[in-house]
Amino acid sequence: MSDRRDNGSQEFPYLADAVEVISVQRGPTPGGGGGAFRAFRETLRGLKTTMARVFEGPVTIQYPEEKTPVYPRFRGRHKLHRFEDTGLEKCVGCSLCAAACPADCIRVVAAENDPEDRVSAGERYAAVYEINMARCIFCGYCEVACPFDAITMGHEYELADYNRSDLIFTKEMLLADPLERTPLRREGE
Amino acid sequence: MISLAEVGFAEATWILVLKSLVIFAVIFAIVPVLTVIERKVLGRFQQRYGPNRVGPVGLMQPLADALKLIGKEAFRPQNSVAGLWALGPILVVFSGITVLAILPWGNVQEIGNGPVGLYGIDVSIGVLYFFAFGAFAFYGLLLGGWASGSKYSFLGAMRSAAQLISYEVSMGLALLGAIMIAGSLSLTEVVEAQDDVWFVVPQILGFLTFMVAGFAEANRAPFDLPEADAELVAGYQTEYGGMRWGSFMLAEYIEMVVISGIAVTFFLGGWMGPGPGFLDPIWMLLKTLSLVFVFFWVRATLPRLRYDQLMSLGWKVLLPLATLNILVTAVLVVVF
Numbered sequence: 001m002s003d004r005r006d007n008g009s010q011e012f013p014y015l016a017d018a019v020e021v022i023s024v025q026r027g028p029t030p031g032g033g034g035g036a037f038r039a040f041r042e043t044l045r046g047l048k049t050t051m052a053r054v055f056e057g058p059v060t061i062q063y064p065e066e067k068t069p070v071y072p073r074f075r076g077r078h079k080l081h082r083f084e085d086t087g088l089e090k091c092v093g094c095s096l097c098a099a100a101c102p103a104d105c106i107r108v109v110a111a112e113n114d115p116e117d118r119v120s121a122g123e124r125y126a127a128v129y130e131i132n133m134a135r136c137i138f139c140g141y142c143e144v145a146c147p148f149d150a151i152t153m154g155h156e157y158e159l160a161d162y163n164r165s166d167l168i169f170t171k172e173m174l175l176a177d178p179l180e181r182t183p184l185r186r187e188g189e
Numbered sequence: 190m191i192s193l194a195e196v197g198f199a200e201a202t203w204i205l206v207l208k209s210l211v212i213f214a215v216i217f218a219i220v221p222v223l224t225v226i227e228r229k230v231l232g233r234f235q236q237r238y239g240p241n242r243v244g245p246v247g248l249m250q251p252l253a254d255a256l257k258l259i260g261k262e263a264f265r266p267q268n269s270v271a272g273l274w275a276l277g278p279i280l281v282v283f284s285g286i287t288v289l290a291i292l293p294w295g296n297v298q299e300i301g302n303g304p305v306g307l308y309g310i311d312v313s314i315g316v317l318y319f320f321a322f323g324a325f326a327f328y329g330l331l332l333g334g335w336a337s338g339s340k341y342s343f344l345g346a347m348r349s350a351a352q353l354i355s356y357e358v359s360m361g362l363a364l365l366g367a368i369m370i371a372g373s374l375s376l377t378e379v380v381e382a383q384d385d386v387w388f389v390v391p392q393i394l395g396f397l398t399f400m401v402a403g404f405a406e407a408n409r410a411p412f413d414l415p416e417a418d419a420e421l422v423a424g425y426q427t428e429y430g431g432m433r434w435g436s437f438m439l440a441e442y443i444e445m446v447v448i449s450g451i452a453v454t455f456f457l458g459g460w461m462g463p464g465p466g467f468l469d470p471i472w473m474l475l476k477t478l479s480l481v482f483v484f485f486w487v488r489a490t491l492p493r494l495r496y497d498q499l500m501s502l503g504w505k506v507l508l509p510l511a512t513l514n515i516l517v518t519a520v521l522v523v524v525f
Contacts, residue, residue: 050490060237
């Protein structure tokens with residue numbers, strides 16, 4: 001016995017000065033008059049505890065009417081951006097977002113810009129830009145990969161729909177100012 | 190006609206019929222509201238709102254529930270015994286409703302052109318009537334559980350039968366102290382005997398014993414073993430669906446009202462309260478509902494007992510306590 005103990009302390013030095021006898025704290029033995037009294041007392045304590053919860057009031061958020069505010073860095077539905085001064089799209093159709101996407105939910109088809117009627121500021125623009133929200137895992141890699149900050153993650157999370165095909169968001173939908181239905185968390189909230 | 194019991198005060202038959210209709214209507218208006226109140230109260234105990242979507246503050250919830258239950262297909266399991274299976278819930282509801290007849294909601298009042306007792310009927314054997322029909326529910330449970338032809342139902346039925354019988358004893362003995370002080374089995378006379386002091390003061394032990402036994406009698410938490418979903422699916426109601434299952438639930442809530450009503454009658458001064466006589470039923474109702482609230486409160490607090498704990502509580506704690514209570518009361522009643 002002592003050998004094993006010694007081996008143990010060599011192998012696990014922190015056991016060397018471990019206390020050998022551990023005193024276990026046990027409750028009073030059940031049953032009898034004392035047990036009945038304790039059961040009654042504890043029942044009353046329980047009733048008091050639950051009643052105290054009533055006075056604290058509900059903590060529920062009535063979801064469709066009230067919403068939990070999101071943090072500024074919350075990753076919700078994507079947004080595509082335009083330059084504020086010229087109104088040109090920031091996206092140049094480089095497909096880096098599609099390459100970075102682990103869920104493979106972004107589809108970009110690029111096209112050459114017409115110098116007469118430019119769509120984006122760069123040489124090319126995204127003729128097709130689709131995000132399949134049914135597949136998107138909202139990891140935000142597209143946002144990180146984008147060299148022009150053309151795509152960012154918004155705050156919208158109410159994306160449920162009846163058809164899978166309705167979950168494929170086109171470029172127009174992503175460019176449009178989304179209805180801000182999600183409250184933003186204030187500083188320190 | 191053979192009179193089965195002495196009747197303290199009797200009116201014309203049409204008044205009796207009218208009274209029973211009124212009691213019936215009031216109770217059946219209260220019970221569905223109780224279901225939604227229970228869910229809301231339980232919600233508050235758990236810091237949430239409970240149902241609040243159907244109608245104003247969710248008060249139409251029982252209507253939606255009832256419509257759903259009635260709209261369900263009335264199926265019957267292949268192994269079940271047809272007639273008896275259907276009889277189960279009927280008996281349970283019946284036993285609950287019959288007790289309503291003797292709950293006194295007030296004393297004899299001058300209404301219209303004659304005195305009317307504000308109760309279904311005032312019989313001299315009120316307590317016996319209560320226990321006779323209260324125990325009747327057990328036939329419904331056992332019959333329903335056995336006739337379902339399912340082992341879970343049967344086990345659940347056996348449990349509830351054993352539980353009902355064990356706690357019936359303590360319940361009866363708990364009331365005995367109050368009966369001895371009042372010197373009558375008639376519920377109205379028991380209430381009138383509490384003119385000076387409510388029996389909850391001298392009979393606090395009896396009151397507590399009665400309430401604990403009442404929880405078990407109504408199959409409510411923490412004694413809801415018959416429907417211990419973790420082990421028995423839903424006990425005797427496993428094979429029931431639709432409004433048949435709804436009847437079991439209805440009976441549970443009626444039972445709760447009845448037990449609270451009996452407890453109020455015996456220990457909390459029945460209809461007694463300040464104000465003129467026509468307020469008596471209101472006082473009775475308020476007291477009863479506050480005891481029903483205790484049922485909800487306890488349900489929100491205590492976990493379900495194990496079966497052996499249930500039995501040992503019934504036989505080793507409640508029964509000796511009730512007996513002790515009677516003994517002390519009897520001595521005191523004789524001495525003073």
